[in-house]
Amino acid sequence: MKIAASIFAAATAQYGAYPNDGAYNDGYNPGNCGPDAAHGGAYWPSQSANDPCGVTFWSNEVKPNAQCQLQLTAGASFFLSLGGVFVTTPASTYNDNTFYFHTYDNWAVGSSGASIVNFWQNAAFPDNSTCYDADAICITCTENGDLNGDGYADAVQGVYLGNFMHDFRHASPSQVNVPIANAAGHTAGTVYNIQLNDQYGNPVPITNIASHYGHDISAPQYADGTFYADDGYFSLHVGCEDFEGQFLYFSFTHLSEAEANGWYSIVTMTTETPQNCPTTTSPPYNAGAGYDNGSYGNSAPAANSQWSSGNKKKNKGRSDEYSDSASDSASNSYDSGYDYNSDYETYNYRKK
Structure with missing residues (x-):
């Protein structure tokens, strides 16, 4: 059974990236993608066909009450995890390269940023030619609007x-x-x-x-x-x-x-x-207390x-x-x- 999922048309147009507010000590700024191999984003090699290569990194792109997409610019995911986020649109196939998620104000991960873990599909094991560094994983988020004007982004x-x-x-x-x-x-x-x-x-x-x-x-x-x-x-x-x-x-x-x-x-x-359901009975009207009470x-x-x-x-x-x-x-x-x-x-x- 395959899931019938509605993938957004022109997905990249729906999401704008936050300015990246995290920079490495040497001045390297990865933008909205993970760091490259030279800056801590190198993949670890496969251990077996069932324990494939992967990457982990921290992204500053993810904010509370935001809608996000994660896109793989190379390879395919064997296992992907972002703690504390909610899936906006379920993926449709094992080889999907774009995943949609969002967050809420009481977000478990923190006020900003998320830890990303991805294991790559590595059918060529022990050859690691289908393993990629963290810069092949890019995340863009757009904070929800504030329609009621209370100064906070609305929930999805x-x-x-x-x-x-x-x-x-x-x-x-x-x-x-x-x-x-x-x-x-x-x-x-x-x-x-x-x-x-x-x-x-x-x-x-x-x-x-x-x-x-x-x-x-x-x-x-x-x-x-x-x-x-x-x-x-x-x-x-x-x-x-x-x-x-x-x-x-x-x-x-x-x-x-x-x-x-x-x-x-x-x-x-x-x-x-x-x-x-249990029934409840309203207390009798008390004229001495007035209508308000x-x-x-x-x-x-x-x-x-x-x-x-x-x-x-x-x-x-x-x-x-x-x-x-x-x-x-x-x-x-x-x-x-x-x-x-x-x-x-x-x-x-x-x-x-």
């Missing part, structure tokens, strides 16, 4: 999956935690339909599907109640009450060596009328979204959901700021 509209981390070199089965972003808020009655695919567009079998916050799940169950999906598809229900966190997390465990890839997986949203007056509006106008910066000043205590135990396997480490035992899944 829509529903998206985070580019969740995985390391193709670890032993299976691996556990993965994934955030869902919804610019309209995670309101009651929202249903997220998730299809997990590998980098070839094939469904990935998973088990131990869970919500960090106890939301209902639609998926087959084993006799012990464990949710699973042989085809990588399941639904997550927000339920009777609005969820006020910025990101709604779920987790799962791979059933085999096949691993889900955030660049090729999909989330869509539908709505439902939640059933069996009675059941008719001046009650606080439902907080259906921190993304709404005038409330967009609600989460500033507190830890975002990448370090939420409710998901801390699972967050140890989610690397919200991906760093390459040549020690394979500590390559990934490190809490920042």
Whole structure:
């Protein structure tokens, strides 16, 4: 199965680069691409056909509340990761050379910049002729506009999956935690339909599907109640009450060596009328308290979204959901700021 993805026409015209605000000590400025080999951007050679060559570098191009594209000017990606970003448009084929992503204001990686890790396809192993340096990876970003005039860039509209981390070199089965972003808020009655695919567009079998916050799940169950999906598809229900966190997390465990890839997986949203919701009764009208304090007056509006106008910066000043205590135990396997480490035992899944 191949994913039908809508790739933007005239993509390069849609994204303008930030001025690069990071310069190397010798005055070298790579622009919007990674550094060349002479300035720390050389590839490491392949270790095997299944552990190919790759590069890692820091890009100052990535900013909060920005839409970005990453383009490979040479070669093709075997594994690509940017911690803490959200996939704007899923990739369509294994050989895609352009990837679209965006960030939010409470961005896990930091106020600016992102760590990029890319392993190159290296079918010619042990020949490294299809390995390239970091200057073959270029990133351009455009900060979102400020339509409501509050002085901050607006959040990217829509529903998206985070580019969740995985390391193709670890032993299976691996556990993965994934955030869902919804610019309209995670309101009651929202249903997220998730299809997990590998980098070839094939469904990935998973088990131990869970919500960090106890939301209902639609998926087959084993006799012990464990949710699973042989085809990588399941639904997550927000339920009777609005969820006020910025990101709604779920987790799962791979059933085999096949691993889900955030660049090729999909989330869509539908709505439902939640059933069996608890009922609440408004207090009786109190004439002595006046209309403003009675059941008719001046009650606080439902907080259906921190993304709404005038409330967009609600989460500033507190830890975002990448370090939420409710998901801390699972967050140890989610690397919200991906760093390459040549020690394979500590390559990934490190809490920042």
